[in-house]
Amino acid sequence: MGSTERIKNVARRVAKWHDAGYQIVVVPSAMSGETNRLLGLANELMAQPDPRELDMLASTGEQVSVALLSIALHAIGKQAVSYAGWQVAIKTDSAYTKARIQSIDDAKVRRDLDAGKIVIITGFQGVDDVGNIATLGRGGSDTSAVAVAVAMKAQECLIYTDVDGVYTTDPRVVSEARRLKTVTFEEMLEMASLGSKVLQIRSVEFAGNYKMPTRVLSSLTDPMIPLEVEAASGTLISFEEDTNMEQAAITGIAFNRDEAKITVLGVPDRPGIAYQILGPIADANVEVDMIIQNQSVDGKTDFTFTVPRGEFAKSMDVLRGVKEHIGAASIVGDAKVSKVSVVGVGMRSHVGIASTMFRTLSEEGINIKMISTSEIKISVLIDEKYMELAVRALHKVFDLEKEV
Amino acid sequence: MGSTERIKNVARRVAKWHDAGYQIVVVPSAMSGETNRLLGLANELMAQPDPRELDMLASTGEQVSVALLSIALHAIGKQAVSYAGWQVAIKTDSAYTKARIQSIDDAKVRRDLDAGKIVIITGFQGVDDVGNIATLGRGGSDTSAVAVAVAMKAQECLIYTDVDGVYTTDPRVVSEARRLKTVTFEEMLEMASLGSKVLQIRSVEFAGNYKMPTRVLSSLTDPMIPLEVEAASGTLISFEEDTNMEQAAITGIAFNRDEAKITVLGVPDRPGIAYQILGPIADANVEVDMIIQNQSVDGKTDFTFTVPRGEFAKSMDVLRGVKEHIGAASIVGDAKVSKVSVVGVGMRSHVGIASTMFRTLSEEGINIKMISTSEIKISVLIDEKYMELAVRALHKVFDLEKEV
Numbered sequence: 001m002g003s004t005e006r007i008k009n010v011a012r013r014v015a016k017w018h019d020a021g022y023q024i025v026v027v028p029s030a031m032s033g034e035t036n037r038l039l040g041l042a043n044e045l046m047a048q049p050d051p052r053e054l055d056m057l058a059s060t061g062e063q064v065s066v067a068l069l070s071i072a073l074h075a076i077g078k079q080a081v082s083y084a085g086w087q088v089a090i091k092t093d094s095a096y097t098k099a100r101i102q103s104i105d106d107a108k109v110r111r112d113l114d115a116g117k118i119v120i121i122t123g124f125q126g127v128d129d130v131g132n133i134a135t136l137g138r139g140g141s142d143t144s145a146v147a148v149a150v151a152m153k154a155q156e157c158l159i160y161t162d163v164d165g166v167y168t169t170d171p172r173v174v175s176e177a178r179r180l181k182t183v184t185f186e187e188m189l190e191m192a193s194l195g196s197k198v199l200q201i202r203s204v205e206f207a208g209n210y211k212m213p214t215r216v217l218s219s220l221t222d223p224m225i226p227l228e229v230e231a232a233s234g235t236l237i238s239f240e241e242d243t244n245m246e247q248a249a250i251t252g253i254a255f256n257r258d259e260a261k262i263t264v265l266g267v268p269d270r271p272g273i274a275y276q277i278l279g280p281i282a283d284a285n286v287e288v289d290m291i292i293q294n295q296s297v298d299g300k301t302d303f304t305f306t307v308p309r310g311e312f313a314k315s316m317d318v319l320r321g322v323k324e325h326i327g328a329a330s331i332v333g334d335a336k337v338s339k340v341s342v343v344g345v346g347m348r349s350h351v352g353i354a355s356t357m358f359r360t361l362s363e364e365g366i367n368i369k370m371i372s373t374s375e376i377k378i379s380v381l382i383d384e385k386y387m388e389l390a391v392r393a394l395h396k397v398f399d400l401e402k403e404v
Numbered sequence: 405m406g407s408t409e410r411i412k413n414v415a416r417r418v419a420k421w422h423d424a425g426y427q428i429v430v431v432p433s434a435m436s437g438e439t440n441r442l443l444g445l446a447n448e449l450m451a452q453p454d455p456r457e458l459d460m461l462a463s464t465g466e467q468v469s470v471a472l473l474s475i476a477l478h479a480i481g482k483q484a485v486s487y488a489g490w491q492v493a494i495k496t497d498s499a500y501t502k503a504r505i506q507s508i509d510d511a512k513v514r515r516d517l518d519a520g521k522i523v524i525i526t527g528f529q530g531v532d533d534v535g536n537i538a539t540l541g542r543g544g545s546d547t548s549a550v551a552v553a554v555a556m557k558a559q560e561c562l563i564y565t566d567v568d569g570v571y572t573t574d575p576r577v578v579s580e581a582r583r584l585k586t587v588t589f590e591e592m593l594e595m596a597s598l599g600s601k602v603l604q605i606r607s608v609e610f611a612g613n614y615k616m617p618t619r620v621l622s623s624l625t626d627p628m629i630p631l632e633v634e635a636a637s638g639t640l641i642s643f644e645e646d647t648n649m650e651q652a653a654i655t656g657i658a659f660n661r662d663e664a665k666i667t668v669l670g671v672p673d674r675p676g677i678a679y680q681i682l683g684p685i686a687d688a689n690v691e692v693d694m695i696i697q698n699q700s701v702d703g704k705t706d707f708t709f710t711v712p713r714g715e716f717a718k719s720m721d722v723l724r725g726v727k728e729h730i731g732a733a734s735i736v737g738d739a740k741v742s743k744v745s746v747v748g749v750g751m752r753s754h755v756g757i758a759s760t761m762f763r764t765l766s767e768e769g770i771n772i773k774m775i776s777t778s779e780i781k782i783s784v785l786i787d788e789k790y791m792e793l794a795v796r797a798l799h800k801v802f803d804l805e806k807e808v
Contacts, residue, residue: 004445004448004449007449008449038468041408041468041472042471042472042475044408045408045411045412045472045475045476045479046475046476046478046479049475049478050474050475050478052485053471053474053475053478053486054471054475056467056470056471056474056486056488057467057468057471057472057475059467060464060467060468063460063461063463063464063467064442064445064461064464066460067446067457067458067460067461068445068446068449068461070454070457070460071446071449071450071453071454071457071458071461072449072450074450074453074454074457075449075450081456082457082460084460084537086490087535087536131491132491133488
């Protein structure tokens with residue numbers, strides 16, 4: 001939510017659903033910029049503030065939002081009541097700044113809904129066993145929304161975002177990119193984690209675990225568009241098995257611009273070597289994405305992995321520090337690579353996806369630096385300057401611009 | 405608390421007390437401007453927001469402060485923990501936006517203090533029986549501080565403000581005004597309610613009810629001034645009986661610039677007439693201060709009272725509406741009056757204070773429009789243009805510039 005003007009629009013939209021007879025629970029995010037403002041104040045005081053105190057601080061952003069949205073609903077004649085996570089209560093573990101929801105008590109909320117009230121609950125936060133506020137970390141409001149929907153046995157969880165759904169790829173890269181009416185849970189996981197960043201990955205996992213139908217739709221449309229139009233808009237994350245079996249093999253092309261590749265050359269191929277290389281990287285809080293290890297030759301092997309580009313320099317430093325210990329010949333890196341992935345549950349039953357992908361890239365003269373695959377995606381690492389070209393070529397060869 | 409720079413200073417000051425071996429509980433206010441910012445957002449949405457939701461909203465200001473102060477203390481190597489009112493818990497009634505504290509559980513705080521931690525608690529707020537946040541209203545942080553001090557059986561409650569103590573009168577009006585080292589509880593009540601506005605009146609009442617020694621001192625001094633100097637600075641509100649008996653008769657001159665006087669002329673002097681006049685005023689949420697009713701003549705009487713100047717027009721409107729009903733001859737008002745009061749517990753045992761006051765004003769050519777008295781104060785209403793002159797003359801005639 002941005003300004004109070006934006007809050008008024010949220011209120012109108014919520015009231016529209018309520019007018020149509022739905023019981024509604026709303027989980028608004030903090031006003032835009034507020035969480036950053038608060039964390040900025042903390043960082044003016046200390047480089048690494050205590051996580052419990054950060055949660056006391058950051059949780060206020062959502063508390064402001066719920067109160068304001070409740071007031072905005074009152075202003076248009078609706079009964080509404082706001083609750084902080086601890087009031088509901090939304091119980092979490094004590095992993096401050098990255099807590100996980102353990103349980104949600106639905107009694108208070110149910111009572112209010114049955115009394116005709118719209119209930120507004122702070123996202124992003126809950127309360128632990130000892131009564132401390134714990135936040136779920138960045139983007140936690142999405143996860144809260146899904147968790148509340150599960151607890152309330154909701155018909156559908158609507159997640160209003162600044163995009164109008166999930167696309168076959170980023171429309172800024174491919175103008176023919178098409179909005180998907182549905183994606184499967186597994187596809188959404190791959191699309192989100194590969195950089196489509198529409199929804200926080202944990203919220204998708206949560207929805208998947210409980211098979212909660214979750215719709216991603218735009219918060220920027222006119223709040224008064226007809227309900228039927230809005231209810232069919234966006235992209236529905238579906239949990240029905242194999243909905244795409246008879247459809248296209250590929251659902252979308254995901255990509256991540258900011259990758260960096262590190263190769264540790266000539267390490268002894270002994271048990272535990274992978275841990276000896278990646279352990280120090282994990283200890284430095286760097287997330288590792290793709291990992292490959294080549295066949296060893298003469299007892300020596302090469303070990304390659306990717307990290308976010310912003311962590312490249314730190315990761316290289318860490319590895320140089322342990323180079324002697326792990327017995328590596330040398331360490332080389334390339335911070336100008338991007339990852340491009342084709343994603344689709346249909347891939348399981350279609351042969352030749354990989355060969356079509358590799359042939360297409362080859363025809364465009366794009367060298368593949370690394371390949372990794374899962375059941376429903378194939379990812380390649382390429383020179384960053386070819387990323388857009390690769391995405392466009394793949395979008396076209398798999399006919400993604402066409403409605404199926 | 406203002407900027408993070410100011411929060412760092414608060415932390416240094418608190419640490420100084422802790423270093424000297426004191427167990428410390430801190431009740432910080434919201435950062436300056438924050439409460440107004442939040443209430444401003446609510447008013448952009450609705451003219452009269454729901455009080456419960458306003459409390460959800462406004463209480464976040466103090467929550468931000470406690471978390472930041474805790475972090476600032478960590479940054480200088482102190483153990484500290486912050487709590488919102490509901491976490492302590494500070495229990496209140498359900499009169500949202502103007503709640504009263506009912507009880508404070510000291511267990512959690514005591515445990516932390518005994519573990520060597522500095523405890524930081526949100527002022528201004530608590531939680532009611534049904535688990536809703538309730539705020540104490542403007543200035544409630546002072547009241548919270550005193551209440552926490554009482555609950556913890558503190559040795560002294562230090563209230564850091566933007567003034568360095570209670571003065572014999574406002575130094576902006578009388579440059580010779582002198583800071584009082586001690587005032588009695590009763591004097592402080594009269595000084596505060598008469599416009600000295602150093603402390604919220606309810607916090608003084610609270611301190612009085614529990615005889616909690618409370619010191620008003622400046623938050624603007626260098627936080628590293630020696631502890632002994634700081635501990636003796638400001639003004640101590642004392643609860644020892646008659647400490648001022650042997651001292652000066654008068655402790656200070658209070659005043660209130662923004663008064664308005666309303667007289668209802670020629671009303672029938674029958675039982676209940678005062679209520680018939682003041683009832684509608686109270687219903688319009690106007691606070692009435694001085695009230696006098698003259699001796700009746702021929703069964704008719706005049707009834708005069710004062711209201712804050714900002715409420716004058718509304719009050720006149722209300723009375724015009726009920727004029728026929730109460731049978732008044734006419735209603736007259738004067739919105740350009742000020743109140744000046746001499747205050748002192750010594751007044752009880754000294755005769756002639758009133759006559760000295762009236763003679764002094766008369767010698768300055770100042771007409772007295774209304775008089776009211778209590779055991780330890782005499783107030784007069786005068787033309788606002790003579791207010792400064794009256795305060796200066798009275799300050800001088802009672803020798804208030806001299807240390808006793």
